[in-house]
Amino acid sequence: MISRWVSLLAVRAAARLAVRLIKIAVAAALIVAAAPVSVCAAISVWAAWLAGWPPARLYRAALWCAPMVAVWLAAIAITRDWASAIQAPYQAWRAMWRDGAAGSYPAAAAAIAPAAIPAGLAVGGLAWSYRIRSMHTGSGGLSPAAAVAFDLRQWRHQARTARARIAAPGSVPLNSRNGDLIAGAAIRAVSHPARQIAAIPYQRMRSHQVVIGTTGTGKTTLLLRLWAGFVASALQRHSAGTGGLPLLVVLDCKGGGDARRIADRARRVLRAAGAAATAIWPDEASLSLWTLPPSQLITTLVDLIEHGTGGAAYYADIMEAVVGLAVDAPPGPPQATADFLARLDPGWLSMAYSASEHDDAHALIRAAGRQIGDVALRFRTLFRRLGTGLDGPGGFGDADAWYCILEGTGQASVAESQARALVDLLASYATAGPARSGQAGRGREILLAVDEFSAVSRRLPIWQLYERARSLGLAVQVSAQSWQGLAADEDERYRIAAAADGGIWLLRTPHPEPVAALAGSRQVMDTTRRLLGVPVWSHQGTSRMRLAPVVDPALIRALDVGQAAYIYRGGATYVQVKRLVAAPAALGTPAVGLAALVDGRAVAAAVADGAMAGPRAPAANGAASTTGTPAAPVPPGLTALLDEAFGKQAPP
Amino acid sequence: MTAPDQPPRAGQPRADVFAVLGLAPRPDLTDDQVRAAWRRVAAATHPDREDGGDPQRFAVAAAAYTTLRTGFGRGEALADLAAGRAPGGGAGRRSSVTPRFAGLRSGRAARWAARVRGGRPRRLALRVLTTLAASAVAVAAAGFHPAAPALVTGAVTWLACTARRDLAPPR
Numbered sequence: 100m101i102s103r104w105v106s107l108l109a110v111r112a113a114a115r116l117a118v119r120l121i122k123i124a125v126a127a128a129l130i131v132a133a134a135p136v137s138v139c140a141a142i143s144v145w146a147a148w149l150a151g152w153p154p155a156r157l158y159r160a161a162l163w164c165a166p167m168v169a170v171w172l173a174a175i176a177i178t179r180d181w182a183s184a185i186q187a188p189y190q191a192w193r194a195m196w197r198d199g200a201a202g203s204y205p206a207a208a209a210a211i212a213p214a215a216i217p218a219g220l221a222v223g224g225l226a227w228s229y230r231i232r233s234m235h236t237g238s239g240g241l242s243p244a245a246a247v248a249f250d251l252r253q254w255r256h257q258a259r260t261a262r263a264r265i266a267a268p269g270s271v272p273l274n275s276r277n278g279d280l281i282a283g284a285a286i287r288a289v290s291h292p293a294r295q296i297a298a299i300p301y302q303r304m305r306s307h308q309v310v311i312g313t314t315g316t317g318k319t320t321l322l323l324r325l326w327a328g329f330v331a332s333a334l335q336r337h338s339a340g341t342g343g344l345p346l347l348v349v350l351d352c353k354g355g356g357d358a359r360r361i362a363d364r365a366r367r368v369l370r371a372a373g374a375a376a377t378a379i380w381p382d383e384a385s386l387s388l389w390t391l392p393p394s395q396l397i398t399t400l401v402d403l404i405e406h407g408t409g410g411a412a413y414y415a416d417i418m419e420a421v422v423g424l425a426v427d428a429p430p431g432p433p434q435a436t437a438d439f440l441a442r443l444d445p446g447w448l449s450m451a452y453s454a455s456e457h458d459d460a461h462a463l464i465r466a467a468g469r470q471i472g473d474v475a476l477r478f479r480t481l482f483r484r485l486g487t488g489l490d491g492p493g494g495f496g497d498a499d500a501w502y503c504i505l506e507g508t509g510q511a512s513v514a515e516s517q518a519r520a521l522v523d524l525l526a527s528y529a530t531a532g533p534a535r536s537g538q539a540g541r542g543r544e545i546l547l548a549v550d551e552f553s554a555v556s557r558r559l560p561i562w563q564l565y566e567r568a569r570s571l572g573l574a575v576q577v578s579a580q581s582w583q584g585l586a587a588d589e590d591e592r593y594r595i596a597a598a599a600d601g602g603i604w605l606l607r608t609p610h611p612e613p614v615a616a617l618a619g620s621r622q623v624m625d626t627t628r629r630l631l632g633v634p635v636w637s638h639q640g641t642s643r644m645r646l647a648p649v650v651d652p653a654l655i656r657a658l659d660v661g662q663a664a665y666i667y668r669g670g671a672t673y674v675q676v677k678r679l680v681a682a683p684a685a686l687g688t689p690a691v692g693l694a695a696l697v698d699g700r701a702v703a704a705a706v707a708d709g710a711m712a713g714p715r716a717p718a719a720n721g722a723a724s725t726t727g728t729p730a731a732p733v734p735p736g737l738t739a740l741l742d743e744a745f746g747k748q749a750p751p
Numbered sequence: 752m753t754a755p756d757q758p759p760r761a762g763q764p765r766a767d768v769f770a771v772l773g774l775a776p777r778p779d780l781t782d783d784q785v786r787a788a789w790r791r792v793a794a795a796t797h798p799d800r801e802d803g804g805d806p807q808r809f810a811v812a813a814a815a816y817t818t819l820r821t822g823f824g825r826g827e828a829l830a831d832l833a834a835g836r837a838p839g840g841g842a843g844r845r846s847s848v849t850p851r852f853a854g855l856r857s858g859r860a861a862r863w864a865a866r867v868r869g870g871r872p873r874r875l876a877l878r879v880l881t882t883l884a885a886s887a888v889a890v891a892a893a894g895f896h897p898a899a900p901a902l903v904t905g906a907v908t909w910l911a912c913t914a915r916r917d918l919a920p921p922r
Contacts, residue, residue: 269917376827
């Protein structure tokens with residue numbers, strides 16, 4: 100009985116072995132018979148493995164062979180007949196073996212190549228797809244750990260290919276022809292279409308976005324690229340008549356020397372992208388708080404001053420009443436800081452409201468008389484600390500981009516006031532029609548980019564900024580070094596991240612889990628395999644579907660410099676961001692031949708004609724670039740230049 | 752100084768407008784300092800002077816003052832100077848950004864030449880040589896067989912598909 104059982108086992112094992120050998124022999128025979136296709140497929144799979152390509156890349160390559168196949172078939176049809184063209188692959192296969200047997204290997208290869216190359220690429224694509232699928236499901240490889248090793252190796256290969264792609268000058272332009280922004284080369288896509296370049300539609304830049312990445316991970320490079328892409332795309336749309344002029348406002352809430360360096364880089368990049376002028380506030384440009392509508396000006400001025408609640412609310416009410424009296428005084432709203440401070444005086448207010456119809460105002464002045472001096476003192480202190488950046492002249496319409504540096508690290512309370520005032524000014528500008536200020540903010544496509552806004556968000560919570568921007572049609576891009584830097588509390592952070600309908604950019608950060616959780620999960624197949632003996636696993640086992648996160652937090656923590664994950668609608672695309680290298684734009688130099696300028700009249704004529712205008716002549720002269728394509732404002736004529744230097748008298 | 756009747760091209764380092772007015776390129780220059788410098792140069796070079804002045808220098812100084820008279824202009828000029836000096840920075844390197852209205856003056860051939868020069872010409876040449884070599888080998892191996900033109904077409908298709916990445920973006 101036992102011997103029969105043993106012999107039966109032996110027979111079964113022998114039969115299994117025989118079947119296996121036959122399978123291998125048949126496969127080998129097929130591979131040899133289709134040798135050119137097999138060789139081409141093997142090479143294409145090896146290339147795909149080495150470069151980390153998706154199978155679609157091989158399929159596309161096979162399709163690109165269509166011209167070659169068409170020419171081949173046409174040549175056969177012309178030199179022989181159409182029937183030969185139909186039989187061409189078989190005849191080529193026969194010719195290949197015939198030439199090969201005769202020892203003419205180059206001729207054999209050339210004869211079969213037009214058919215073998217596309218077929219090999221297609222077969223290679225199928226084989227590579229099978230390999231990827233088997234590794235992802237855990238059914239491939241010699242051990243279950245092979246899948247993990249395969250994935251890590253493929254990531255390295257994909258990242259290397261993406262780096263090579265961004266190094267090529269023509270591979271990753273700033274915008275695509277249809278106006279999409281191209282952030283860089285795609286490394287890998289999860290639940291997103293697999294593409295070679297990572298492009299996002301322009302409309303997503305008109306929605307809220309979040310960017311998170313620690314220092315030194317390439318966050319600034321990414322932001323600069325997004326800003327330049329936004330400006331270039333918006334200008335492209337504007338010139339096509341499908342959109343308004345862009346306005347980019349960057350609030351750098353950290354400040355410091357690093358902010359100046361980034362501002363300088365931003366200016367050069369944006370200028371190359373088409374921005375006629377980039378204003379750096381408060382170092383080189385100023386804005387005027389006093390252009391706000393009176394009602395808004397009162398609210399803003401009161402909010403600039405720190406005031407408490409409870410018992411302190413009494414003094415806040417007095418301050419608001421005094422500020423209201425000063426702003427709404429019959430001579431009109433104040434035009435400058437000095438004008439406003441001069442009004443915070445009982446005598447001035449009494450004089451201004453001296454007419455009989457202002458009895459209510461008189462009552463208020465009498466009631467608040469003792470506190471007016473204190474209010475004036477507080478505002479004097481505030482404006483001394485704020486500097487001249489908000490005292491004009493200037494407005495957001497003077498430039499295509501504003502880089503506002505707030506010293507949130509060094510002078511937090513000042514930066515908070517500045518942030519509040521800037522947001523109010525921008526909101527006012529965004530709603531201002533041409534009739535009010537001559538600067539048509541309405542209709543402009545505005546992107547407000549705030550970096551580390553949490554440093555200055557005590558007086559203006561960031562979610563409030565979000566909501567306000569949404570109602571005004573502004574897009575807000577919030578960037579932070581970490582999840583915690585997004586906002587003050589967890590509720591607010593989730594609110595910001597969840598409202599980022601333009602997507603979330605995640606660079607290397609130590610705590611990516613909350614954002615990864617927001618990205619959602621996807622269905623993946625998981626396979627368990629039977630262990631036959633150490634370390635051999637069989638191909639028998641069970642598979643099941645399970646949910647896996649779309650964004651792997653471990654991968655985010657391991658991202659290299661310049662790599663980012665773009666999370667959007669339950670999918671993620673890993674991107675190697677391409678750094679923008681902007682050439683210096685031309686400085687203003689005489690476009691006329693100086694040899695021709697033999698006398699002062701010629702010089703004067705040249706300047707008056709604008710021939711000597713710098714391409715980025717200052718916009719601070721009030722020439723708003725909002726009514727057409729941003730162009731350099733016309734500089735003052737020579738007479739005006741000389742008058743500036745010498746007064747109204749002519750030089751000697 | 753750039754040749755007066757040949758305006759520098761975009762991407763070419765420009766004259767130091769600060770030097771024209773005798774100023775040091777510093778970010779903390781004030782409007783008053785620039786105005787004083789312009790006044791000094793204008794007084795010394797104005798064509799209405801008894802000695803005839805120096806119209807050329809006056810014109811250049813007027814242009815420089817036009818640029819530097821405000822913080823905007825000084826910032827932009829400083830950015831240009833910094834870009835011209837930055838190691839690995841902008842000077843001499845092609846922009847990957849497509850500026851508006853650039854390239855309108857030059858013809859199609861000039862644009863293509865500029866794209867080749869601004870890209871990776873050596874790699875492009877290698878691709879072209881590879882295509883030529885592959886075509887020559889295919890013709891030599893296949894002779895007058897229909898596979899020969901097909902393989903040449905395949906090589907040219909490959910060149911057309913891959914050469915773009917070695918060209919600078921269109922301007």
